[in-house]
Amino acid sequence: MSDVEPYIQKRQQTDPEFADGFESGYASFKIGVLLAQAREEAGITQSELARQLNLNKSTISRIEHHAEDVGISTLEKYANALGKKLIIEIA
Structure with a gap:
């Protein structure tokens, strides 16, 4: 996730609302980034994934x-x- 940190820093500098709620929303943001990265690594567009899941592209974007x-x-x-497995952990 080396590309996540620069994105976060840039977004905090340019979006005051994002910066204010960053800590509370970081976990959800991180999940969204991981999902998008997994989709991109699989070479699948949001539209293609939406078709596979029988959802709208806007739903994939929202996720x-x-x-x-x-x-x-x-x-x-x-x-x-995406050929992946969901693993949930409580630490």
Whole structure:
């Protein structure tokens, strides 16, 4: 996730609202970034993934940008469509 840190720093500098809520929203943001990265690494567009999951492209975008609103079953389907496995850990 080496490319995440520069993005966060840039976004904090240019978006005051993002900076104010960063700490509380970081976990959801991180999930969204991981989902988007996994999709991109699989070489699948949001539109293609939406078709595979029988969803709208806007739903895929929302999942990647607002992961706090996503159910576990949806995350599992998302991961499976990319050939990945969802693992949840309480630490």
